[in-house]
Amino acid sequence: MDGVERAVRRISSNDRFARMAGVEIIEVRPGYAKVTMKVEDKHLNSVDITHGGAIFTAADTAFALASNAHGTVALALNMSINFLKATGAGSTLTAAAVEDNLTNRTGLYRITVNDETGDLVSVAEGLVYRKKDKI
Amino acid sequence: MDGVERAVRRISSNDRFARMAGVEIIEVRPGYAKVTMKVEDKHLNSVDITHGGAIFTAADTAFALASNAHGTVALALNMSINFLKATGAGSTLTAAAVEDNLTNRTGLYRITVNDETGDLVSVAEGLVYRKKDKI
């Protein structure tokens, strides 16, 4: 089983917070991942738009898949996220993580979140520390 | 009902994602808020530590309370978050948002997340755009 398979298996079977948020894995390659999340009532904040925590969770799951798909454990050091468009129940968000840079010790990813109309909902940049341990 | 009361009432009654994540409001003043979240199995990620999305959700709720407690609607523009310590089921996280700066149009907040031993779990900096509308 290669790194992609191990990362997908681990996250799909064991990531309880992503599961609770309804994040679904669409595509994973080393350094790349795409997930979706259908926005339901449970994802909304007090002003009836998708909660920043829900958007972050989708983005973070794509980020984790892309960075762990190299086959070794990658731990998030930080993430900077911008919120651009409000969405609500009924929207489908797609989060894609693309690798900007990879070294032995770190990986940097740009994560974009779009809604079902193609509009940009959020852009984020996340940095991981790469351990030697296999995922 | 003043801004603090309106912000607390609105978020405690209507923020469905924060409720699903188990975030509880402890203290709110204009420009300041503190919340807690007991880490349970549902908050964990694939490597059995608290999911970044769960930590973000707690931090974001403190941020929203502190910035909306001035009585007008504050919308998150961006947040930069650093992850410092892994925690797991059984931990209790406390997120506190403190105002660094406030203008007519923007507000900047530092959010710290500590665990029950007092250790720093996460630090974040969040910027809001302030609308004229009452919360």
Add this chain to the structure above:
Amino acid sequence: MDGVERAVRRISSNDRFARMAGVEIIEVRPGYAKVTMKVEDKHLNSVDITHGGAIFTAADTAFALASNAHGTVALALNMSINFLKATGAGSTLTAAAVEDNLTNRTGLYRITVNDETGDLVSVAEGLVYRKKDKI
């Protein structure tokens, strides 16, 4: 004189810090700008690589040109910058700012900095507040 011309004229004639750093304007359109900076001894830090402040200055100048080229004054609210590759004296850095999002009040830009070999030196994300005043 349109917004692009006004922004270019203003920055090329009056931005003293960018001039001291040797930043040269290559191309400007509304929402886009490219600049270069030849790395000399004066740009180096204590370990003989290009100073983060020099890289930031080049990135920030592209960011200012792209955001002000719409014709109204845009002020930086924040910037998040990642440093990926060390460069030294003799390198030529190119910083390009691309617009991710534009609203009446804010603009978000991704700024990439590459060296003369095409390698990525830095990636940044910057947010401006847009005033009504003409540049």
Add this chain to the structure above:
Amino acid sequence: MDGVERAVRRISSNDRFARMAGVEIIEVRPGYAKVTMKVEDKHLNSVDITHGGAIFTAADTAFALASNAHGTVALALNMSINFLKATGAGSTLTAAAVEDNLTNRTGLYRITVNDETGDLVSVAEGLVYRKKDKI
């Protein structure tokens, strides 16, 4: 010569960009540093306020001193900076870096920049990767 002395000696004698920007070292301890910069005409941008690159350079120098004062080389991975107040020629800026967190491999610092009236001009958060090499 201990880590503080080595870091101060190295940066004060060899950081050419910080010198060009007029950054002066005031105080350094392991994990802490304070510098000042008198704003002159050369630090201004096209709208006659202190250039973001100049503010960043002061903040970055405090950040480098604080993180290298442990005695081993610390390289900046990223920095997120917020701009809060415009200043101009005649102001004196003070940048102080305080350690939020330190591990064998990384260090996180909060850097605040204040003007001579005590007002907050900028807040930043910077992350370093710590090498084993002595500074």
